[in-house]
Amino acid sequence: MPVTPIESSPAKTQDICVPRPISLDDIDRHLLDLVQDDAGRSLYELGDEVGLSPSAVQRRLTRYRTSGLLARQIAVLDPRVLGETMTSVVLVALDRESESLHTAFRDEMLAEPRVQQCYGIVGQWDYVIVHVTAGLRESRALSQRLFLDHPNVRRYETLPALESIKVGLTLPLRAPD
Amino acid sequence: MPVTPIESSPAKTQDICVPRPISLDDIDRHLLDLVQDDAGRSLYELGDEVGLSPSAVQRRLTRYRTSGLLARQIAVLDPRVLGETMTSVVLVALDRESESLHTAFRDEMLAEPRVQQCYGIVGQWDYVIVHVTAGLRESRALSQRLFLDHPNVRRYETLPALESIKVGLTLPLRAPD
DNA sequence: CGTGAAAGTTTGATTGT
């Protein structure tokens, strides 16, 4: 009896843009929570915490990496130790809804090191930007250069952050309902 | 002649809340840029890139850690591999300006794992929150639980993110003027 | 999944500039 070749069927566009969700058990979620908080632990330590041998932990981490779930490992700096450092949130609306216009705007955000985050949103604003500078003066100068002097920015509003209450990239790992 | 005991004077409050800015040379900034982007490299690789021996690199990294500049090392996950994942930016204004009210609000944000970031801002809004959920439904449910049902939230506005154009915690390491 | 041996990495003492 011929078997329907589900597994070997050519990749659909969706598989490339949005990878197939990986399935995770309780140990996977425990491990991922641990490394999201501190990626500096040894396989031995991690195995100890989740009740697995170092090589079983390694096999799982390798699986997360090859699936693309574990994208990278980064060092997080404390801005307070760098001296005056200010974070600002900026809401931006562009002029027209042309595709190439938005692409150009995105490329500028990607190229500017002081832009830490940029989200495309729906509603009366088009983008939310988080940028980091050495104080109010530089913050205003950067917003002016990026947004005021930009011909396609219709309007923007800068919300200077007094305080960073919670900052991270941790994703919640929901158990399947 | 008696020496003014500047170095041995007791720590001021400011020294505890805002640590003294660390001084960085070109190699420090190069190293920190490298580990902010990828903390998985070996001391040998890092040394190769900046032109130093592994142990010289290690001594510098240790210095960043003990000064608190290098706060931690984390694994970054790609939300697309987890299936439906949605990021929303929420602007929140609280009712009154009481200290304990704000503290309670902050503690809630710190306790909720789906709240990824929270900044205290100035202007017509008090806080900007970034939260991550499994879709529009959960996003609205979370905003409702955190903000609508909260007696002290005067008003809030949710900006659903269609696209995460740039996401990171990288700090710009400006050279001293 | 666990074990264990080989390869690679980090650590710290020592010496030199």
Add this chain to the structure above:
DNA sequence: ACAATCAAACTTTCACG
């Protein structure tokens, strides 16, 4: 004060049970 070298300790890797 800071860098390089080297050997010991630890960590990661991977073939096998």
